Amino acid sequence: MRILIVEDETKTGDYLRKGLLEAGFQADLARTGPGGLDLALHEDYALIVLDVMLPGLDGWSVLRRLRERKQTPVLMLTARDEVADRVRGLELGADDYLIKPFAFAELLARLRTLLRRAPPRPRDTLNVADLCIEVQRRRVSRGDVRIDLTVQDFALLHLLAEREGDVLSRSLIASHVWDMNFESDTNVVDVAIRRLRAKIDDPYPVKLVHTVRGMGYVLEARA
């Protein structure tokens, strides 16, 4: 999948491109507003990551001109988080909005959500390696062994399993599992993960929950 990054800040642009390439995307980088608009109009991208502060033509204008011709999904990046700005971006047709500084894992998660055309179909049974989650019956087992989980543990595991392979940031986990939508100083999520691991990973040789240092947690079977 081809992604266009429009970002004038040299380091940020380079690292975003590098990160996206490593995450398995094809990524082009434009460093000016007009350059980005030109590429966006003449090439075919699955998604555009658009910075607001750009030389030549700002992100709002690029977005407006792009929307006159194309409906490519756009994720706006900005250092300003005023509500009015956000509303303006969404009114102009942005599909999502990310405030700097952001976690790269968060960006990847948002990109993947935007790229998934249809919302994920809720599955009743999730399987990762020998871990089996029966969502309706709230039953979890590894191999043949039933594992008893608290409501919290189950919610956390369900979230990780639904997004198998995605790195989930702590704030995303706090928001989904406890509905806590603010950045917190506390390591509540780490504690919760530790408790979950004690039940589903510690007794088994193959570990499924992995820490991606500085980014968050991922559930996957690693070879």
Next chain:
Amino acid sequence: MNPVASIRSGSIAFRLTLLFSLVAMLTFTAVGTYLYQLLVQKIELRDDDRLVDKVVLARTLLSDFPSLDALSKSPAPFKHAVHGSDGLTLRLIGPDGRLLLQAPARANAPPLAPLHNVVPITRTPVADDVHKQSWAPDELRVLNAEGMLGDTAGTPVQIAISRPRSRHSEFLRHYLLNLSCAVAFGATLVAVFGFLIVRRGMQPLHLVISQANNISTHRLNTRLSVERGPAELRELAAAFNAMLDRLEDGVQRLSGFAADLAHDMRTPVNTLMVETQVALSQPRSNEEYQAMAASNLEEYEHLAHMIENTLFLARVDNAQLAIARAMLDARAELRRVCNYFSGLAEEAGVTLEIREIASAAHLYADATLLRRALGNLLSNAITHTPPGGRITLAMQASLQGLQIDVTNTGEGIAAEHMPHIFERYYRADYARASSASTGLGLAIVRAIMQLHGGDVSVASVPGARTTFSLQFLALN
């Protein structure tokens, strides 16, 4: 420029002077007009009285004449009667309608019109009997009355006496001119003296201006003094001084805030620089580089979090934060936050409980902000409660509305820290503060409560417990 706008933007002295003159001009004109009208009326009345006198005189003269013949032979007494009275015309008309006599016999005398409002012989005329009659060059004042020749037969004769109204116009015109000059002169005098008085009255204002000019951000402790000035200016100075008090306080807090912010930002940046410089000073293994990058990332997150919190507080100060209030079930909110922190509390060996609340309680608040405030209080409580301790969440109806208490056992807060703990970047114990703390948690709690029109307070028993109370106002 529009004249009204230029008056409004002009100096107060100019405006007041202009208004003074305008009011003086209007008043003088009104008074002058009144006096002029009064004079005109008095003169008219006097002239009408003279008409009455002349009619009475004519009647007396008529009674001396035995017959119409005698009258036509010696009309001299009638001529004498109107002699020297400017503009008076006396006519005697016989019973057959014939003009018997006209005095004086002028060519330009007003024509004889049909007689109206004739005063009968039985009644003495009065001024009210004088009436108007139109005439081409001027209006006439006319008095008609019956007279009687002195013969035994009693031949009736009509007396018609008239005068042009404008007999005094020349005099009145002069009077009007003088009056206008007096009005103009008076208004000018008022303007000049008004300007002088106003300017003198404004003198203390210039004192205030020169004092205000000396105030700058470096000299915010200067205050205005106009003890001997007028009351209004003393009030202005007092208001201005109060504003300066607030500004000085604000500027001091702002500079303190900036210093705290710089200090708190500098620390993680310094860590980052040293760590990276040491790492780059010689070749290292991949694992070491990875460890450094991960450690740096933690500092970055800390910085980002600090910036986010600082921005939050700045926006609360500027009231830019729109809060989305809704009716919330207070018990459900307490349970949710308890749930969130239960793992952390368990790990810290602390009991976390909600004291049972009898009745359902509702809160009108922004859910995210409420959770953030409670979250900050609970995370603080967990940090400061020793293992084996207890944290209690309780809710009670207070006089104003609803109060939520977060109580934790522990060493409590020393009295000297109590007044400051809600200040930004204030830490009771810098050495013990965890690196993850930004020192903004309680400042944010207070800001959130202020956004809700409520308040936060703290009570502490050293060595026993600390209670933070959130007061939410009732909906009405």
